[in-house]
Amino acid sequence: MKIEFDTIGIVHSPYKEKFGVPRQPGLVPQARGSVELLPPYACVEAFAGLEHCSHIWIEFIFDRSPHGRWQPSVRPPRLGGNRRVGVFASRSPFRPNPIGLSVVRLERIVTDKGGVILEIAGLDLVDGTPVLDIKPYIAYVDSVPDAVSGFAAAAPGACFRVQFSAKALQQLAARPDGETLKEMISALLETDPRPAYIKAGREQRVYGIRLYDFDLRWRIADGTAEVLELAPPDHFSAER
Amino acid sequence: MKIEFDTIGIVHSPYKEKFGVPRQPGLVPQARGSVELLPPYACVEAFAGLEHCSHIWIEFIFDRSPHGRWQPSVRPPRLGGNRRVGVFASRSPFRPNPIGLSVVRLERIVTDKGGVILEIAGLDLVDGTPVLDIKPYIAYVDSVPDAVSGFAAAAPGACFRVQFSAKALQQLAARPDGETLKEMISALLETDPRPAYIKAGREQRVYGIRLYDFDLRWRIADGTAEVLELAPPDHFSAER
Numbered sequence: 001m002k003i004e005f006d007t008i009g010i011v012h013s014p015y016k017e018k019f020g021v022p023r024q025p026g027l028v029p030q031a032r033g034s035v036e037l038l039p040p041y042a043c044v045e046a047f048a049g050l051e052h053c054s055h056i057w058i059e060f061i062f063d064r065s066p067h068g069r070w071q072p073s074v075r076p077p078r079l080g081g082n083r084r085v086g087v088f089a090s091r092s093p094f095r096p097n098p099i100g101l102s103v104v105r106l107e108r109i110v111t112d113k114g115g116v117i118l119e120i121a122g123l124d125l126v127d128g129t130p131v132l133d134i135k136p137y138i139a140y141v142d143s144v145p146d147a148v149s150g151f152a153a154a155a156p157g158a159c160f161r162v163q164f165s166a167k168a169l170q171q172l173a174a175r176p177d178g179e180t181l182k183e184m185i186s187a188l189l190e191t192d193p194r195p196a197y198i199k200a201g202r203e204q205r206v207y208g209i210r211l212y213d214f215d216l217r218w219r220i221a222d223g224t225a226e227v228l229e230l231a232p233p234d235h236f237s238a239e240r
Numbered sequence: 241m242k243i244e245f246d247t248i249g250i251v252h253s254p255y256k257e258k259f260g261v262p263r264q265p266g267l268v269p270q271a272r273g274s275v276e277l278l279p280p281y282a283c284v285e286a287f288a289g290l291e292h293c294s295h296i297w298i299e300f301i302f303d304r305s306p307h308g309r310w311q312p313s314v315r316p317p318r319l320g321g322n323r324r325v326g327v328f329a330s331r332s333p334f335r336p337n338p339i340g341l342s343v344v345r346l347e348r349i350v351t352d353k354g355g356v357i358l359e360i361a362g363l364d365l366v367d368g369t370p371v372l373d374i375k376p377y378i379a380y381v382d383s384v385p386d387a388v389s390g391f392a393a394a395a396p397g398a399c400f401r402v403q404f405s406a407k408a409l410q411q412l413a414a415r416p417d418g419e420t421l422k423e424m425i426s427a428l429l430e431t432d433p434r435p436a437y438i439k440a441g442r443e444q445r446v447y448g449i450r451l452y453d454f455d456l457r458w459r460i461a462d463g464t465a466e467v468l469e470l471a472p473p474d475h476f477s478a479e480r
Contacts, residue, residue: 001247001370003301005337024381041336046312049325052390059299059339061243072286085289088374096281097245097372099299101341103384130241132337134328139387140395141264144343147379150292155380 008041011060011129014184016233018064018126020193020209020216023077024091025102025124027155027191030184032107033123035131037116044111047118047134051109055137056118060100061130062093070096078152081196089150100125103137158190160225168227185211189218189225248281249371251300254424256367256473258304260433260449260456263317264331265342265364267395267431270424272347273363275371277356284351287358287374291349295377296358300340301370302333310336318392321436329390340365343377398430400465408467425451429458429465 013033015021022028035058037043050056073084074092087095102124110117118134164172164182172178193209206228209216214230253273255261262268275298277283290296313324314332327335348359358374404412404422412418433449446468449456454470 001301001303002244003247003307003370004242004244005339007241007243008336024378026381043312046326047328048313049329049390052388053329054388055384057341059337059341061241063241067243072283073288086286088287089289089293089376091375091378095373096248097299099245099339099373101297101299101375103382103387130243133335133339135331135341136329136390136392137384137387138264138331138389138392139385140389140392141266142343143383143385143387144295144377145379145383145385147343147377147383148292148294149378149380150289150376152376152378152380 005132007038007061007130008133009035009037009131011035011058011123011125011127011131013123013125013127013129014212015123015125016127016210016212019195020188020211021126022124022188022191022193023156025104026122027124028184028187029105029122030180030187031123032119032121033125033127034110034120035118035134037118042114042116044116047109047111047116050106050118050134050136053106053136055103056106056120057133057135057137057142058100058102058104058120058123058125058131059133059135060102060125061132062095062098062100063128063130064126065093065098067098070094070098075196076151077196078156085151099132100129103142156191159192160190160220160223162186162189162225162227164227165229167229171230181212185216185227189227192225245372247278247301247370248373249275249277251275251298251363251365251367251369251371253363253365253367253369254452255363255365256450256452258366259435260428260451261366262364262428262431262433263396265344266362267364268424268427269345269362270420270427271363272359272361273365273367274360275358275374277358282354282356284356287349287351287356290346290358290374290376293346293376295343296346296360297373297375297377297382298340298342298344298360298363298365298371299373299375300342300365301372302335302338302340303368303370304366305333305338307338310334310338315436316391317436318396325391339372340369343382396431399432400430400460400463402426402429402465402467404467405469407469411470421452425456425467429467432465
């Protein structure tokens with residue numbers, strides 16, 4: 001059976017490209033974004049009551065992974081990129097039906113100007129991600145705290161200490177969102193966002209992650225992730 | 241953006257029709273069913289590692305609700321069928337993209353005869369439901385026990401005591417699955433499976449629910465749900 005679905009909304013996210021997006025929601029709670037509903041779904045009536053929910057499910061399309069190119073087995077980053085597991089034993093985007101599922105905190109519903117925007121936090125979604133559905137998180141059914149979860153038994157621990165160059169600290173201090181942003185960048189880098197295949201032998205290499213309106217430039221040295229600067233986003237010479 | 245998805249599997253469930261299906265997964269843990277994967281997804285490699293997970297997400301199509309007939313607001317059974325909430329503040333099937341989401345217990349993966357069958361428990365799915373995706377339940381991301389969930393703050397309590405007629409007890413005793421089945425029927429009826437609009441003024445009316453290979457016939461009297469008999473499924477005279 002084939003079935004056709006229609007995008008109901010679009011994600012606005014600080015994560016402007018795949019590289020740097022946290023691997024699960026909630027890992028970087030400081031990250032704030034939104035879901036902008038599209039007509040005819042941008043209808044205030046259709047969201048009535050959702051304001052009483054602290055968390056929502058977002059079902060979305062993994063649109064950065066080519067549709068129709070699924071793989072029976074994948075190498076999850078949590079296993080160091082070496083061991084394979086079945087695609088259905090993972091949350092990999094390379095699924096037969098590339099549907100993603102993330103629980104995020106619902107901060108506010110903005111309904112002025114005839115539109116509907118859901119302000120969310122803790123997202124793990126790339127900017128522009130197409131949304132298929134929004135559902136309330138219902139704790140008494142959706143929360144199974146003692147579920148055994150195979151290879152992803154616990155949250156990934158910190159891989160690195162994160163430090164900031166004098167320049168980066170200055171740049172952060174000059175921004176109104178500087179303090180939250182510093183926390184967010186620390187949470188983002190400490191679990192090592194790099195895919196396993198580019199980790200080896202890359203000490204001193206400068207990486208770039210497109211965040212908000214800047215290019216975050218950083219490197220690894222002696223077990224520390226050092227933030228070098230918040231560069232203008234057109235400086236695309238860093239590795240990503 | 242439109243996107244087309246393909247069914248990867250089919251649900252086999254004791255619930256043979258919509259009437260009687262629990263409103264959420266986990267409410268009737270005794271209910272056992274399975275997901276039968278279809279080719280080319282019935283591939284052992286694609287499920288490797290899933291056996292270490294106690295729970296899975298099933299994303300499925302609400303195929304008993306007409307596609308394309310969404311409603312901005314719905315009347316959830318939890319609110320007595322009188323109050324309206326937005327469809328996106330509910331788990332109603334009448335959604336723009338009729339995708340359902342249920343967490344169920346994974347009991348066993350059967351891979352003989354070149355197929356893949358996931359044996360599950362606690363399901364809230366009608367027999368024949370088309371499946372879009374299977375994902376591992378990852379407790380550290382998916383479980384948010386303190387999430388505030390609007391009108392569905394806690395599991396529905398029992399509405400009725402459930403009792404069994406002498407005939408029904410005899411019929412159950414004659415079945416190898418009799419004891420589990422008795423527990424399952426009690427769990428199913430105690431929360432009152434009837435839609436709100438058929439509740440009023442129906443004392444003594446006999447209802448039928450198609451379960452497994454029989455038609456469960458029961459009625460409400462004086463705050464008690466009484467199981468009358470396990471009738472052959474072709475006796476379709478009861479109200480449903």
